[in-house]
Amino acid sequence: MSLYTKILTKSLWVFHVSVSPCNNCDIEILDLITPAYDIERFGIKLVGSVRHADVLLCTGVVNHKVAPRLRQLYEQAAKPIFVVGIGTCTVGGATFKKSYNRAGAPLDKIIPVDAFIPGCPPKPEAMIDGLVKLIGTLT
Amino acid sequence: MVIDSLKFLFYLLIFPGFLFVTVFGLIVDWVDRKVTARVQFRQGPPLLQNFYDVFKLLGKEVILIKDSPYFLFIIAPIIAFATVLMSSTLVGAAFFWEMGIGGDLLFIVYLMAIYSVAMIIGASSTGNIYSSIGASREMKMVLSDDLAFILVLLVPIIQSGYKINFHQIIGFQETNGMIIGSASGIIAFIIGIICIQAKMGLRPFDIAEAETEIVEGTLMEYSGPLLALWKLCHFMMYVFLPMLLVILFWGGFHFTSFGSIIGGIGKYLLIVVVMILIRNTNPRVRIDSALKFFWRYASPLAFIAVILAILGV
Ligand code: SF4
Secondary structure, three states, rough: OHHHHHHHHHOOEEEEEOOOOOOOOHHHHHOOOOOOOOHHHOEEEEEOOOHHHHEEEOOOOOOOOOOOHHHHHHOOOOOOHHHHHHHHHHHHHHHHHOOOOEEEOOHHOOOOOOOOEEEOOHHHHHHHHHHHHHHHHOO | OHHHHHHHHHHHOOOOHHHHHHHHHHHHHHHHEEEHHHOOOOOOOOOOOOHHHHHHHOOOOOOOOOOOOOHHHHHHHHHHHHHHHHHHHHHHHHHOOOOOOOHHHHHHHHHHHHHHHHHHHHOOOOOHHHHHHHHHHHHHHHHHHHHHHHHHHHHHHHHHHOOOHHHHHHHHHHHOOHHHHHHHHHHHHHHHHHHHHHHHHHHHHHOOOOOOHHHEEEHOOOHHHHHHHHHHHHHHHHHHHHHHHHHOOOOOOOOOHHHHHHHHHHHHHHHHHHHHHHHHHHHOOEEEEEEEEHHHHHHHHHHHHHHEEEEEE
């Protein structure tokens, strides 16, 4: 592990990509920055522009309309970039499993994924755990 | 001659200049984040968080936009960094050693203007719609706060008998008492804190880089080292703008005794904490209300302060 990755794991800026979820996972992500969970203590910050991001938090079952946009977003991000799939949707489709409009489940049909955090929606604790595991795989 | 130039290089690169201001600025911004976190009953980031952030940004990829004048895109943060570095060296030298070149204050006013112009150029060169909105808002912010800021700077100039050098203003305050003690001084000082808030783009006036609304506006397209330069500019302004107020209104800083060193740092920290509290207790205003605030209330008040200063109150 190089010094750079070591520092990188202490300052992960996350960008929230909402690719056709039921909106429940998104609300749980916002819980992460509330005082109760406060992920700023690990240096994780929610940023508004994909150019600043180190991690893409993707929620939802990727449908045919957003799949090209997700790919575009991934290409627009400054490398190194990591992708985390939040919720069972990104793994197996969850509620939308039988939907005709399902382009990417699992998410890594579309873009390379570094970690999945299943749950419908996952608890904030589970997400923190997942992010810590992501850091563990990097170092 | 050689010794002299080495000395100036030392000033620029190490003590009141680059190294000191960046390190100190990163720590002051950590204080900002920590106090913000405590105000919201959070724990906040660790002490070295800003160092990690900047180091990480330095190693990331820079993305240039294909059909844009990316020469301007690259040169804008460099110009901004150079101007901020120059002004902070100037203010730092006056703050710690009471040194200065002739006409320091005028120089600072122009350097601050160049900083804003660089930000406008950098943001509008991207062609991104949010960046353009940010650039136009930055332009309006310059229009609104510059008049008040210059009027505020006029008060110590007039009170000290038309001196524009920092050490002369500090020297005047040593013999005649602090400028903040007079009626015009206290009005100008309070408006000065608000102007600094606007110049740095802190909360009530973070209109140009509203994160939740136009996704960091002016900084949106920047990534990697160029973004790190913009962030460093912001941190360095946290250091030298409050110092400027301490020098102009509050008697500066002296190395003479232990008490005066603590006093000087205390004055600086007090201004910073006031700024952080203003930042945390006020929501963002609309651009037209910011303009109205500065043109209808702050500038006339600062003008009254100037008149009071001419009358000698
Ligand atoms: S995983 Fe569940 S909660 Fe999350 S977006 Fe899918 S259906 Fe909604």
